[in-house]
Amino acid sequence: MDITVQLRAQRIETPSWAYGNSGTRFKVFAQPGVPRDPYEKLADAAQVHRYTGIAPTVALHIPWDRVDDYAGLARHARELGVGIGAINSNVFQDDDYKLGSVTHPDARVRRKATDHLLECVDIMDATGSGTLKLWFSDGLNYPGQDDIRARQDRLAEALSEVYGRLGEGQRLLLEYKLFEPAFYATDVPDWGTAYAHCLRLGDRAQVVVDTGHHAPGTNIEFIVAFLLREGKLGGFDFNSRFYADDDLMVGAADPFQLFRIMCEVVRGGGLDPRSGVAFMLDQCHNIEPKIPGQIRSVMNVQEATAKALLVDRAALAVAQSSGDVLGANAVLMDAYNTDVRPLLASLREETGLDPDPMAAYARSGYFETIAAERVGGAQAGWGA
Ligand code: LRH
Ligand code: MN
Secondary structure (H helix, E strand, O other): OOHHHHHHOOOOEEEHHHHOEOEOOOOEOOOOOOOOOHHHHHHHHHHHHHHHOOOOEEEEEOOOOOOOOHHHHHHHHHHOOOEEEEEEOOOOOOHHHOOOOOOOOOHHHHHHHHHHHHHHHHHHHHHOOOEEEEEOOOEEOOOOOOOHHHHHHHHHHHHHHHHHHOOOOOEEEEEOOOOOOOOOEEOOOOHHHHHHHHHHHOOOEEEEEEOOOOOOOOOHHHHHHHHHHOOOEEEEEEOEOOOOOOOEOOOOOOHHHHHHHHHHHHHOOOOOHHHOOEEEEOOOOOOOOHHHHHHHHHHHHHHHHHHHHOOOHHHHHHHHHOOOHHHHHHHHHHHHOOOOHHHHHHHHHHOOOOOOHHHHHHHHOHHHHHHHHOOOOOOOEOOO
């Protein structure tokens, strides 16, 4: 398929929480013009789609995006030219979840957590979302603190109940993370654990690869290739990091890694919209302006994808099958070292977009407008 056709079909989902204030345990820096509610977050996300043309859906996080009328919120999104994407559960910010949520030793707490996950499926019904994204902060800080195996039993039980609640066209994505907030053992720490639980659940359970959730030195593209081969890659939480779960702009810390990941996505058929792989951003713009940060991030994924699509697959196959190690590596590096910005600029022009989304957004005056209008009220944030 022609590269421009595949690039035009690319879809990247932005996270509602990227438009709110965020930070670290040391400080959350407020910024002018930050949204005060999910409606304003959607308006900001619509700007990212307006200038990139490939970010038509927004992931929500509950309760950060709780509203009285979810169908109304979805209508508002449509009026803005975007749609509601994945619904993210949150069982990591309630005092009851100190020792775990669905893995907690106390059945009352497990019931409370599972009911929240079921509420998120109700919200999927109301918004027309087809994807439930589950991340569990559940884990241990000290050896012996709880029974590792028993916690897996509790997790499996909750997942099975939620899986059974999914309706037509709905699926659940299970996200893993090596550590934080737990610092000894995390109940879903790696792709293998997530994969095993998803296999046990069924076809509508798949794994999310958050690019910031691995031990340093992990070959993430291998995990991507493996999960794609198994039909168990549900999607990505794209971001980048230098050290831990830094949630920086995707491709900022390691553009070559992002390219290698997109090479395996292309190779495994994951770019085909029918594959169902969700390309979501999961980032926090702690110090940089948020809407431009999202625009830049979408462009980083687009550039990595264009480079991956430029890999001369035929030449690569010949070099690989003939054991031409340097030749094969050179084929990939030729694609990586290709400047795809002119190609993407002309692609935008062909689709009626400004070739330079960042400059176009800056010229629009949107930021000045929201900075002036959004005075008063409580700015959105993680509320941790
Ligand atoms: C956990 C995580 C998860 C979200 C949260 C915002 O680190 O990656 O995907 O729920 O960030
Ligand atoms: Mn994530």
